[in-house]
Amino acid sequence: MMIASHLVDPAEISVNWASIGGLSHIINEIKETVILPIKRRDLFTDSHLTQPPKGVLLHGPPGCGKTMIAKATAKEAGCRFINLDVSILTDKWYGESQKLASAVFTLAMKIQPCIVFIDEIDSFLRNRNIQDHEATAMMKAQFMTLWDGLGTDTNCTVIVMGATNRPHDLDQAILRRMPASFHVPLPNLTQRKDILKLIMDGEPLDRAVNLDILAGKAEGMSGSDLKEMCRNASMYRVRDFMKSENAYEAKKAQEKSNQASSSKSSSVDTEEMEDFHEALRPITQEDLMRSLDKMRDTKIRTSTSGV
Structure with missing residues (x-):
């Protein structure tokens, strides 16, 4: 399966927190808001408000470690990691792109806990407008519908994590689905x-x-x-x-x-x-x-x- 070729086991991820310098404040926030609810679900069984977020956005200038943070998060949390190349979701045949988007979430749910990572997410889920191609618009709608479906299952541990240096280009509907947002600035x-x-x-x-x-x-x-x-x-x-x-x-x-x-x-x-x-x-x-x-x-x- 083409999507499975982008799947990485957490044990095979070479990046960890020790590989990242100067971002301890962001790392600590991610540990508390993303990793802890995944690793210690037993602590939060009585509350639906302390579940891990279904979407995480990393934004900031290029070259500041956003991709490294995503990989280290997956390794630390023990999550399978799907490094999603958006090009595999595009297909010239009508309806195939929606099937491929569905396949991503089906695979992620089977192997959970899982992080679906989309680098340069603005190139895929940017603001929708009337000039969008019909196939692209339908793929975005299908992706967001499937993403919403993750929230209906409280036992589902699939997180869509995106990285961008152009957060203002993202569709508002996408930002709503990524409540955990972390700014990764240039280092002081x-x-x-x-x-x-x-x-x-x-x-x-x-x-x-x-x-x-x-x-x-x-x-x-x-x-x-x-x-x-x-x-x-x-x-x-x-x-x-x-x-x-x-x-x-x-x-x-x-x-x-x-x-x-x-x-x-x-x-x-x-x-x-x-x-x-x-x-x-x-x-x-x-x-x-x-x-x-x-x-x-x-x-x-x-x-x-x-x-």
């Missing part, structure tokens, strides 16, 4: 420090590296931007290594051509060459600052390219 200074420490954990750093200074100069960057900045900084040492590797190979070639030298002299030269051929050096503050400047320059160029 403290959060940038936490993210950088998480990214650089276990990496070989020069003693002079100061992540606090780096975090202060990285204002306006998302978690994804910070990760790319650190990755690019690490590549500078790889380039330096390749230069030293080429120099090492050149010295080896020269040593071969000097076979007339004494064996003692050759042995000493070989030791010198081995000392010269070192492993990757640590990441330096200069590497990180160069990478930061490059990221800023790229952002400026891309933001003004359409002007």
